[in-house]
Amino acid sequence: MRHSWRIGRIAGIDINVDSSWFIIYFLLTWMLATSYFPQSLPSYRGAFYWVISLLTSLLVFASVLIHELAHSLVAIKQGDTVRSITLFILGGVAQITEEPKDPVSEFVMAIAGPLVSFFLGSFFFMLSLLLLGVNDPLLVMISYLGLINIILGVFNLLPGFPMDGGRVLRSIVWKITGDLRKATQIASFSGRAFSFLLISIGIFEILQGSLSGLWLVFIGWFLHSAAVKGYHQVLMRTRLNNVTAEDLMVEDLKTVPGHVKVQELVDVHILKKKERVFIVVDNGKMKGIVCLEDIKTIPRDKWKSTDVNEIMIPREEMEIVSSDTDGETILAKLMSRNIRQVFVMDGNSIRGVISSGDIQRYMQLRSELDKK
Template sequence: MKYSWRVGRIVGIEIRIDSSWFVILILFTWSLASSYFPERFPDWPPFQHWLIGLMTSLLIFASVLIHELSHSIVAIAQGEKVKSITLFILGGVAQISEEPKQPVQEFFMALVGPLTSFAIGVVAFVLSFFLKGMSEPLGAVVSYLAMINIILAVFNLLPGFPMDGGRVLRSIIWKVTGDLRKATQIASRVGQGFAFFLIFVGILQILGGSLSGFWLVFVGWFLHSAAVRGYQQVMVESLLKGVSASELMTKDFHAVPSTLLVQDLVDAYILRQKERVFLVQDEGVLKGIVCLEDVKTVPREKWAETFVAEIMTPRDKLEAVSLDSDGSAILNSLTTKEIHQVPVMDGDRVAGIICRTDILRFIQLRKDLGA
């Protein structure tokens, strides 16, 4: 599910569609066209069930998009940057560059989404009364849309993280206690509890012979992992707060040539000298960096035929940081750019190297020590 396509741009925000979105579009259209509309409007010809089903599905996704846009617009109004909105199998997600800095900011950013869905629902509900008299299919589409948007609003208001209601809850606890980590922990626990409830109901449904229970289990599992991830992210950020690059970096490192075989790197350097990170240099010119993590990406039987040059993070992909760069910002950039290491520069000199595992180890240590 890694592929997504850019479909346009609204108020400067890139709109993307993930490949998984097509699955839900087909499922939705199919369930509307094969059971929902035929049960209520048996006189319609089948192609009309499908056409109206497809139209309804697309309008639902337009509603989801408007919901996400409302979050984004409030975020932008509060000075955040919004890169993109991606529609995927479970709705939409807006890529807002940073976590909110203030509880009040988060409160409004989260609340506007359900309010928007609720407003769309009410407008569609009123509209359906006028449309019913004019056109039966249009009336059917719009009243279904009304129902779905109200359900979306209510579901999103549930007070468990990562739902909007969970963010609202977090912002309130954050405001009262002044402790973002604690607030996230509570909202995340409620979210996990709710996710387990969904999984439980889903399993009951499956045992009762209803296959739609799988869907609930899937949604519950997704919400659970998002709730856990949300808390971990905040915890990691709080553990790395005020930690600079100079505290995280490895200062002892050797230079190896890019033409070295991975097997020789392992035998001569990693095993013998117990080192984990190396500058890759050819005749004094920096070519890249290679870490133990890079070695792990190659299967052992390929070590004797793979060169360091093939597994290193090349120089043009390296994002140099300075000695006083912030730890959580470095981890963030390693994660989003999918690289394993950064060089720490002291002027023109490479003063140290930070691998992702160095940061993770540091976090683990702090956690173990109860810091």
């Protein structure tokens, strides 16, 4: 089960903490309190190490948050929507809804995070110079933060998609070739190569008896699946580019009168006609739409007493596109609003319905035909 909590809002972006984040927060604090601080400041006591470590860990994740904010603010400036930034076990991730429109925007957005990390790192290092001989604990803490920010910047610049460096690589190949799909393919390939490298180093470390190798295996595995997923998303987008609602929609929707009971809808219409979506009509006029999923929202013992009118999605609330809307827009609509289907209407007449399942089936058919 995944849980996350909203801890605040910055520039209209929800800041969330995933439950898995507590694991890494604890691990880092534990490592700092039992090894880093006792080694760097041997003359202090146990409780002090824990207090300063809890604080240092918090500042590490504040740095991660600032890195993600840098990406997000650039994205917002470019006209994208950023819903949230979530801190989780592997760091932070910003939910940016639109894919970059051109190579230059992508480049700027990707490089912003590492640049800010480098800036923070240098800032902490300079601060630590001022603290030399003034306050030892603060000095040790600040130089640790400096180091972490530099590492954060460098690691993110590894040229494997979907890391920042991979996005930078993609934007450059995209700029040169003009082909987003090809650029993503190359960046994703390099991302997978890096993930295998990380996994190999991790396994090597484990064989040497160091359990920290597990961590590298974990990160490598995560990057691998993200690289594959990122490529598939782009593939899907480009394939949907020259497809319209007309191609994707399921046509010939059956109608049902609004005043029939839900029980009748199930027995007579759904089970007999083997359909999942019906247009609700009264006096020949379309009033809304009813789907199998709407029926599941009411208990079975209410089926005999509830009208279809009461459970339908009224026309005003239906998500509507026209038959010439392109596939990419439809997919984005389905995904970003988390809705089950969009309806295709030309003027007042309903032409069909499209669910994400319909898009997947279409893509499946297309890719099988492409193989031939």
